[in-house]
């Protein structure tokens with residue numbers, strides 16, 4: 001009951017606030033028409049903030065099950081190889097070597113100077129994390145050095161991840 005009252009109180013308070021703002025803005029508009037756009041921007045702000053949130057990606061697991069490894073390899077050569085080698089013991093280029101990336105601790109490849117943003121991300125590279133990283137690096141790790149626009153197509157990402165999964169020494173992490 002208490003919380004209902006609180007909520008009702010909040011609602012009333014915001015309704016009152018809206019009324020007051022309405023009155024004030026009317027007054028301002030009549031005095032000075034230029035105030036109107038400023039108020040319109042303030043009212044639109046919550047929506048704009050919502051739209052700026054990174055889009056939720058559906059889980060990649062179902063797409064991985066029938067992913068095309070050959071297509072993934074071709075995509076890797078086209079899209080990733082400029083910056084990443086993937087052979088075992090391969091050099092770091094603009095980005096770190098990708099051998100054994102699945103299950104590897106983030107920002108842990110020897111000899112590569114990672115951004116502090118990626119170093120602070122923490123955890124290991126799961127299927128989902130790589131999915132997010134290659135969909136939109138900046139949305140997943142704000143401030144990452146990976147200057148890559150992203151693979152927009154879900155099946156392309158699944159194919160690349162399926163290929164990454166084959167470049168691995170240990171038993172591969174089970175599919176999600």
Ligand code: HEC
Nearest residue numbers: 079080083094095096106107114115118144145146147148
């Ligand atoms: C323009 C260069 C560039 C391209 C293209 C690029 N990357 Fe990267 N990538 C980087 C850099 C630089 C980093 C290090 C990011 C940091 O330190 O913030 C990185 C980091 C990564 C990481 C994390 C590595 C780790 O050790 O934690 C993964 C995974 C990754 N890239 C996968 C890919 C895949 C897959 C592609 C292709 C679909 C790709 N990248 C395309 C530059 C690139």
